[in-house]
Amino acid sequence: MPELPEVETTKRGISPHVLQQRIANVTIRQRSLRWPIPDNIEQILTGQRITAIERRAKYLLLYLEHNTQKALLIHLGMSGSLRIAKPDDAILKHDHADIGFENGLILRYSDPRRFGCILWLDTPPIENKLLSHLGPEPLSEEFDGDYLWQKSRGKSIAVKQFVMDQKVVTGIGNIYATEALFTAGIHPNKAAGKVSKAKYALFVADAKRILERSITQGGTTLRDFVGGDGKPGYFAQQLLVYGRKGEPCPNCATTLKEIRLSNRSSVYCSQCQK
DNA sequence: ATTCTACCCTGCAAGC
DNA sequence: TGCTTGCAGGGTAGAA
Structure with a gap:
């Protein structure tokens, strides 16, 4: 589900439940995501308090106390999601990871296609290979x-x-x-x-x-x-053209066409887009 | 240096 | 009903 807005709203949604909470336990059911979840992630996280959450591009960064230069990196890939679960909630098929807090709530990671990742960055995130080459945020002033x-x-x-x-x-x-x-x-x-x-x-x-x-x-x-x-x-x-191949253009009623670029669907109006 | 291709994986809808 | 095919919101590594 995640494009930037969903990652941002995920961040806003989990923040009040997660910030300042101490991690009591970590359960990984499926380590094989885009890259394996590190073997020692349980011991790294357990007992730590989450002090800050940031979004950079479509990545989420969870910082632990006394460790502003290290962070848990989470990406939701094509099909991932994070939700706040309660102890009695059923564990679904693709619920790969749980971060349980002392107050009983659980931050639960689910990702059917497993294109996402959960990694531990033990160097400053800005230096990380996945983050260092990213362009500006689309909502920043720099992007014009x-x-x-x-x-x-x-x-x-x-x-x-x-x-x-x-x-x-x-x-x-x-x-x-x-x-x-x-x-x-x-x-x-x-x-x-x-x-x-x-x-x-x-x-x-x-x-x-x-x-x-x-x-x-x-x-x-x-x-x-x-x-x-x-x-x-x-x-x-309201999506004007995405997923609307064959429908009339909302602007001029010309039938919307589709081309594939990098093997991704691109719907457009041949009349309105030159 | 830039651009292209293959690939990671499961679920779902459409077509036969 | 069940099988096959193609497509899906992302992004990387490595080849051309």
Whole structure:
């Protein structure tokens, strides 16, 4: 489920239940994620108090007391989720990891496809290979049209792949790239180096607006989620073109087309996106 | 240096 | 009903 808004709302949702709580026990049922969960993660975490949670791109960083330079790194991959569970809650098939607290609540990691990861960073996160090369956060001021325009000069790669490259900007996944390219009127297959500064400015403004709106909606989703209802309303948001191949363009009624870039679906309007 | 391809894994929907 | 196929919100390593 996770694109950036869902990771952000996951962070907001678990924070009140997890911050300042001391870890009483750790149970790993399936170590084989994208990379194996470290063998010693149980002993590293047990007895420690979680003092801070950060999101960087689609990664979550959980810091322990006296250890601001070390952190637990969690990524949800394509299908992962975190929820707050109670001791009596049933353990489902893909609930791979539990972090149990002294107050009895459990931070439970689930990931059917196991594309996510749970790693221990024992060097400053900024130095970690997975985090060091990440581009700016999409909601930061640093991310603007000029930045994208500058960064894209001379690139022949399709603009959609360019804006989904985490080295360029983090947190823009397939859905948001598809949507923002549509509202900005940019053909997904246009060479990144040939998109104008003005178009990039439109794209950035639209991407930020869509992400912010999704985060707002995600809050509602997460309250249900944490409460144990587990009904993600993520898709309830209005997507204009994503997943709507063959339907009329909401702007001009031309039938929406689909191309595949990097083997990922890209829906677009051939009339509105040039 | 940039761009492309294959791959990690399970679940689900569509088609036969 | 049951089988096969293709697709899914991500991101890396290594090849071209």
